[in-house]
Amino acid sequence: MSQGSHALVVGEPAPDLTLPDTHGTPVSLAGLRGGPVVLVFVPFAFSGTCTGELCELRDNIADFQEAGVHLAVISCDPMFSLRAWAEKEGYAFDLLSDFWPHGEVARAYGVFDEASGHALRGSFLIDAEGVLRWSVVNPRGEARPLAAYREALASL
Template sequence: MASILSAGTAAPNFTLPVTPDQNLTLSDLKGKNVIIAFYPADWSPVCGDQVTLYNELLPEFHKHDAELLGISVDGVWCHAAFARNRNLHFPLLADFEPKGEVARKYRAYRATEGVCERALFVLDREGTIAWSYCSPIAINPGADGILDALDQLSKKANAHGHSEDAHQQK
């Protein structure tokens, strides 16, 4: 397995397509916690289970003022069909061309297969990696690690006098 970027590292910025005519830039999300879920392929069974679980947990992630981004080397049209099929309510970013460029920055690319590792990153509001985990590619890592990391960030924010409620504009 890859030795992905570890906690304490500044998350590399990137801009990737979300749809054929819309991009998302990581630095635009500064001030929020961000969950980045790299995964190998849209239509693989394990990936399907993983993104469906995260989709169900979106309200929980949003309670922590966290945005979820899914990233694979699939193209935007593949993502669009997969998101529609799974009724996903979070962006799937296409790390398609140059292939795996963003995954490589996070050291989460499997060059032998040409896919992303099943790697998770939780970034704090400043864009620093607070937690990262690389799962065996055939295993759904679930969400416990993400939720634990978000809990820690919330505790840290509350200890520094930042109220979570101030960020709840929804």
């Protein structure tokens, strides 16, 4: 498995990004400045582990809202797949498509799996000034626990 060579360092600026949401509207990290952001990279729309993780985030979105945190999920799936997934599961947070150039943002965050063409399970908390404050990357098939997000949010 070949991950991106960009090892992100807590305390350093996070790479900027601009990706389309489920309706094709560009969302940029720079445009979200002024408030903290959690980026959640997932391998595949509609897969069991990813759906379980995002449903848990959906069901606990108040944790993020109360902390003033913008939640954005990033996948290498096409925009239309992400829209169908969001509609089926009732996700009210941003799902952003890193489909083309394929995996470019996942590479910038060091979570693109070149061998299989998808993002690894990486999560990143970026503060209001665009500085990386926390990150976790889990192995294939291993969901990120909600407790890890809660701990990161408490550190803000």
